[in-house]
Amino acid sequence: MAAKRDGMGMKLIGVITMVMALLLAFAAVPPVTAQDEEAIAPLEVYALRVSNAPERSRLVVDLERTTQFAFVSLTEPLRIAVDVRATDYDGEGEGMPAGEGMIASYSVAQIAPDRLRTELTLSGPAQVQQAYVLEAFDDQPARLIVDLIGDTEENFGRRAGLDMGASGDASAADVELADNSNPPGTSNIERDTKPLILLDPGHGGADGGAEADNGIQEKVVTLAFARRLQEILINTGRFDVALTRDNDDFLRLEERVQLARANRANLLLSIHADAFDDPSVRGASIYTRDEQATDMLDHVLAEQENRVDLLGGFAPPEAEPAVVDLLVDLMRRDTRRQSFVAATAILDQLRPSIFVRRFPQRRADFYVLQSPEVPSILLELGFMSNDQDAENLASPEWRDRVAEAVARGIALYFDGIDGTL
Numbered sequence: 010m011a012a013k014r015d016g017m018g019m020k021l022i023g024v025i026t027m028v029m030a031l032l033l034a035f036a037a038v039p040p041v042t043a044q045d046e047e048a049i050a051p052l053e054v055y056a057l058r059v060s061n062a063p064e065r066s067r068l069v070v071d072l073e074r075t076t077q078f079a080f081v082s083l084t085e086p087l088r089i090a091v092d093v094r095a096t097d098y099d100g101e102g103e104g105m106p107a108g109e110g111m112i113a114s115y116s117v118a119q120i121a122p123d124r125l126r127t128e129l130t131l132s133g134p135a136q137v138q139q140a141y142v143l144e145a146f147d148d149q150p151a152r153l154i155v156d157l158i159g160d161t162e163e164n165f166g167r168r169a170g171l172d173m174g175a176s177g178d179a180s181a182a183d184v185e186l187a188d189n190s191n192p193p194g195t196s197n198i199e200r201d202t203k204p205l206i207l208l209d210p211g212h213g214g215a216d217g218g219a220e221a222d223n224g225i226q227e228k229v230v231t232l233a234f235a236r237r238l239q240e241i242l243i244n245t246g247r248f249d250v251a252l253t254r255d256n257d258d259f260l261r262l263e264e265r266v267q268l269a270r271a272n273r274a275n276l277l278l279s280i281h282a283d284a285f286d287d288p289s290v291r292g293a294s295i296y297t298r299d300e301q302a303t304d305m306l307d308h309v310l311a312e313q314e315n316r317v318d319l320l321g322g323f324a325p326p327e328a329e330p331a332v333v334d335l336l337v338d339l340m341r342r343d344t345r346r347q348s349f350v351a352a353t354a355i356l357d358q359l360r361p362s363i364f365v366r367r368f369p370q371r372r373a374d375f376y377v378l379q380s381p382e383v384p385s386i387l388l389e390l391g392f393m394s395n396d397q398d399a400e401n402l403a404s405p406e407w408r409d410r411v412a413e414a415v416a417r418g419i420a421l422y423f424d425g426i427d428g429t430l
């Protein structure tokens with residue numbers, strides 16, 4: 010079964026769990042530090058953007074660092090208010106969203122010393138489809154992303170009622186803020202239990218990637234595909250789905266890897282459509298990391314501290330270097346195995362839907378696939394250098410069909426994980 014882990018994978022996980030349990034048993038319990046509830050740590054909101062698309066509206070808040078947030082539904086007029094724990098914001102107090110859609114206008118106000126509220130006035134009932142905070146990486150700030158989709162009048166009214174009941178007065182500044190989770194009543198989003206899928210449209214900005222004879226650029230195709238796949242995956246209700254780039258930005262490869270690692274993505278799917286000298290070569294293929302490849306991250310991992318970090322607190326800082334080595338190695342091997350299982354699951358769904366290359370499941374030394382702890386796959390949708398593939402890649406209907414297949418593969422892969430862990 011493509012989506013199931015095999016016995017070896019289970020054994021590896023078993024070993025990791027056992028070793029970690031042993032380490033934990035001997036590790037000193039760290040002292041619990043009391044949080045000073047009264048102190049308000051300064052936190053700046055750098056910028057915020059509100060945009061409408063045909064079926065989705067989005068609020069993006071650029072933050073000095075990750076912070077807590079909450080959202081509530083309000084009536085008369087229909088609004089969704091998004092609060093973030095922040096102390097400073099120098100931008101505009103109100104504005105109109107880019108594009109036409111569910112958000113008619115918005116206003117921003119500091120409603121408490123540590124709370125900035127963005128009130129989205131709606132043109133009709135809407136709900137928060139997903140909301141999550143992304144860690145800062147490199148020169149990109151931390152970000153809160155809130156996606157809205159349409160809803161029924163009845164559902165909206167029910168949520169507004171619950172929000173009012175949960176907070177006493179939802180319009181006041183007393184809705185509880187939380188890390189990546191929703192306050193009571195606001196929505197059925199359970200961020201903590203949903204896997205995060207990070208889609209990585211290849212290229213961008215000055216780097217157009219491969220170009221077809223019909224003038225279409227790889228960077229455009231990969232972004233269109235990633236957006237469609239994001240929509241399909243979100244609509245399953247099972248995943249949070251982020252993009253490494255949601256516009257024509259140029260992102261370095263290490264930024265893409267860092268984004269996956271910093272946010273502890275459960276799967277990184279990099280999307281490409283490359284070119285080849287021989288124009289007759291066509292079809293989709295899927296890559297996982299070559300087992301023989303030397304990781305460029307090795308120099309980072311050479312530091313004992315970083316390796317302990319990587320193990321996410323499962324190894325005590327005073328662990329013997331040899332033990333840490335063993336754990337890192339097990340983790341890396343398990344990640345590669347999971348990547349392979351996910352790639353197989355996706356490929357199994359792709360085969361009946363589209364033309365795939367001969368030997369479509371491949372391994373290569375791609376930089377973007379080297380996260381030691383994030384299962385990572387690179388999907389080549391087809392060849393821009395082949396006329397038939399280029400025509401397909403330009404077709405929204407074709408991309409729809411392929412995105413549906415990829416989404417099924419991803420869901421099956423996670424079914425396998427759920428079924429065995």
Ligand SMILES: [Zn+2]
Binds near residue numbers: 212218219283
């Ligand atoms: Zn490419």
